[in-house]
Amino acid sequence: MRIYGDSISGNCLKVRWVAEYLGRSFDWVETDILKGESRTPEFLALNPAGQVPLVILDDGRPLAQSNAIILHLAEGSGLIPTDAYDRARMLEWMFWEQYSHEPYVAVARFQVRYAGKPVSELEPRLVERGKGALQRLEDGLALSTFLVGDAVSLADVALVAYTRVAHEAGFDLGDYPAVAAWVKRVEAALKIT
Numbered sequence: 001m002r003i004y005g006d007s008i009s010g011n012c013l014k015v016r017w018v019a020e021y022l023g024r025s026f027d028w029v030e031t032d033i034l035k036g037e038s039r040t041p042e043f044l045a046l047n048p049a050g051q052v053p054l055v056i057l058d059d060g061r062p063l064a065q066s067n068a069i070i071l072h073l074a075e076g077s078g079l080i081p082t083d084a085y086d087r088a089r090m091l092e093w094m095f096w097e098q099y100s101h102e103p104y105v106a107v108a109r110f111q112v113r114y115a116g117k118p119v120s121e122l123e124p125r126l127v128e129r130g131k132g133a134l135q136r137l138e139d140g141l142a143l144s145t146f147l148v149g150d151a152v153s154l155a156d157v158a159l160v161a162y163t164r165v166a167h168e169a170g171f172d173l174g175d176y177p178a179v180a181a182w183v184k185r186v187e188a189a190l191k192i193t
């Protein structure tokens with residue numbers, strides 16, 4: 001399997017972490033999005049969306065979208081609950097991550113860390129929505145060890161990716177103690193350093 005990814009991207013790291021956790025062998029093809037390497041004609045032939053992560057499976061089939069990729073890689077593993085309702089709850093968190101967390105927390109981080117914007121100049125709506133997403137996580141984790149019950153799942157993988165670096169956008173995880181403790185638990189469970 002070949003994974004095209006940029007190591008600065010949480011979406012790409014999700015794929016790397018799941019592949020490593022499951023002991024899958026892969027070649028990592030570092031693809032620098034800041035240099036436009038996901039927009040070259042060669043890359044667009046592999047993924048017309050022009051984005052990483054992208055995997056080329058062992059049989060040559062391509063697959064994009066981080067959460068679709070990790071779902072495929074983890075099929076049949078302990079990272080996906082067997083109970084149908086719990087599996088759907090895992091997906092609930094993963095869809096929420098893409099629409100209501102990543103567009104604020106990850107975008108704010110990109111603007112500060114990689115585009116050089118001061119935190120004070122972030123669009124207020126981005127900050128407000130990012131804080132709202134972190135509070136939603138805090139509430140969801142108040143009574144449980146992981147996002148879906150007592151075992152680490154793809155929901156945790158998807159949501160830890162940008163939450164663990166939220167401070168790079170000026171968010172203070174000290175305001176969200178359950179989230180801060182959960183980040184450490186997920187990093188330990190997945191052996192992320």
Ligand SMILES: N[C@@H](CCC(=O)N[C@@H](CS)C(=O)NCC(=O)O)C(=O)O
Pocket residue numbers: 009010011012033038039050051052053064065066067098
């Ligand atoms: N929803 C997609 C987002 C993919 C995405 O936006 N990738 C970014 C890096 S995080 C990218 O490739 N940006 C480069 C570009 O669009 O040119 C996923 O979860 O994989």
